[in-house]
Amino acid sequence: MKTLILGLSLGLMTVGVAHADRLDDIQKEGVLRVGTTGDYRPFSYHDGETLSGYDIDVAKHMADQLGVKVEFVETTWKGLLDGLAQDQYDIAMGGITRKMQRQLNAEQTQGYMTFGKCFLVAKGNAEKYDTLEEANQASTKVGYNIGGTNELFAKEHLTSAKFTTYENNLDVPEAVAEGKVDVMVTETPEALYYQSIDKRLEASSCADPFTKSQFGYLIPKGEQRLLNTVDFIMDEMKLKGVEEDLMEKNALK
Template sequence: MKRIITLVAVLSLLLCAAMSAQAADIELAKTSTLEQIVQRGTLRVGLEAGYMPFEMTDKKGNIVGFDVDMVREMAKAMGVKLELVNTAWDGIIPGLLSGKYDIIASGMTINQERNLKVNFASPYIIVGQTALIAKKSADKIKSWKDLNQPGIVITSKLGTTGEQAAKRLFPKATYKSFEMEDQAMLETMNGKSDATVYDLPMTSIFYSQHGKDAGMVFLDEPFTYEPLGWAINKGDPDFLNWLNNFIVQIKNDGRYERIYNKWFGSNDWYANIQ
């Protein structure tokens, strides 16, 4: 008899614990950014319009690109409107943390340092660092490993993984940072630096549009592994779950392939960019 009473007591405690956990999950779901987006009727996306072909401004002043088309599909799947918030790169994570927008979709590389501040959904594309070499330096730089020597000047964009890679992998070289990636690449094209380290496909686009005719050499084999992901605030499992499922579905129903081919399959879009 005592065993039966004890068993009933244990079952009652387990039931209460389960009900308490379920109630906590429901309360957590109510505070999710996903719920706020649906209630507000708008998905607010933080990005910096200057990273071709992920996000950039066309001749009409509209922000377009691979990331833009992806989040447009995201908003459509949520049944809400899309609001793009153009933000300087060095303030893009603080903007998310302060609630300026709901998500960052701006070609952001997933790394440990950023992951301390934000959560990332599963990668939606993989890129890596490549190098554009000035015409004057082509004879002495045949591989990315040749960049790590005294007297070599390397450029990249401030606050990016290109900058991090240049400092980490080429400590013997001199590094110069620029506010925008095209400034860094023009510095090399004009012979004022030896190389620019930056993300593929941005380097590929610059080379095909400008660098090839200027005699630059493009070391197009990436020497880093860089998965790009959408960043959201920590402590939001519901939103993270939704985003990961969205990535799986869009990659398997033809939408991802259509968007990818539009922006990476050709350079036809470049004629409409400022």
């Protein structure tokens, strides 16, 4: 009988350990660790010494709803999934495209904005590069950041162009403005944002983008409670107008 009771006790202890999850850890430690690249306006970027952007504001709101502090952990597009799997952060945020490859290696939240791939070009060149055919020429210099969906798009659709790669996505618009590259592969929110703040730049094909996708956030694989909680917070943000307010604040509306 003692052996049976001991076995049941150990079994219950094992079940208890198995059900411990990331959300419990966040609440226990009092910190939500957010992985972000810090190089994608207007979602996550350096504004002086601090991080700014829509997803930075959302991260702060999520931490507040959870009753914890927020800690930003800078990563790269190439290392985004690895950092999540290696427990460097609890959630990845910052203009991250929802796609199948990421779904197979992590959990993806609901989408929060529909957008598409387009180009950022020098002022006056929008019509010159408003189709894939026009941009896909040996004479065209295309710039993109390494490790993200911009790189995948360029390698699939602009095979004849000359590529210039950048570790930091913030360097690409400046390269376009200075004439170092002709076309930056980007998404509609980023292209329209740079067009609004830099008179040297112009968005191309944003009215009818080449693709359609949504942004979302990445949660470690198998962390269903944390995923459900983040989705709940996102639903509440829509319901109470928080999402709209933050989008207006960050020039996304």
